[in-house]
Amino acid sequence: MFQIGDLTCAVPVEAVREIIPAQPATRIPGAPVAVDGLVNVRGALLTVVDAHALLGRAIQPGTEGSILVIEVGGKAVGFEVGEVLDLLELSPDALESSAALPGIDPRLANAVGRQGARVFVVLDTDALLAPLISG
Numbered sequence: 001m002f003q004i005g006d007l008t009c010a011v012p013v014e015a016v017r018e019i020i021p022a023q024p025a026t027r028i029p030g031a032p033v034a035v036d037g038l039v040n041v042r043g044a045l046l047t048v049v050d051a052h053a054l055l056g057r058a059i060q061p062g063t064e065g066s067i068l069v070i071e072v073g074g075k076a077v078g079f080e081v082g083e084v085l086d087l088l089e090l091s092p093d094a095l096e097s098s099a100a101l102p103g104i105d106p107r108l109a110n111a112v113g114r115q116g117a118r119v120f121v122v123l124d125t126d127a128l129l130a131p132l133i134s135g
Helices: 051-055 125-133
Strands: 002-004 007-010 016-021 035-041 044-050 066-072 075-081 109-115 118-123
Touching: 002 051, 002 075, 035 075, 044 051, 044 066, 044 125, 051 075, 066 125, 075 125
Parallel strands: 007 118, 044 075
Antiparallel strands: 002 007, 016 066, 035 044, 066 075, 109 118
């Protein structure tokens, strides 16, 4: 589970390779605004996408940021978020349909999850990131 501005989100754990601290990216000329650029991760270049820009959420003050390295279409992509909160294992009954999601395009979410009083959006990383990295 992680924060993107004021939105609490999650992705399936099997989609995440690793979590690294946020770092400055080298801008790619002509890339979409949501693409921060490239970072060097142990000698390999990683394209980093700013989740805040992608979902239209303001960065919360005081968050250091993290990059989730996510597998999308066989490629590793960095997904920069505000803060990583927790790693959860959820039962299927903790997830609900994403059809009536306020504040986010339901095509970009797989479900809405609940853990206690906390409600979060389970993002569809393929729908979010594949259009930015295809080609």
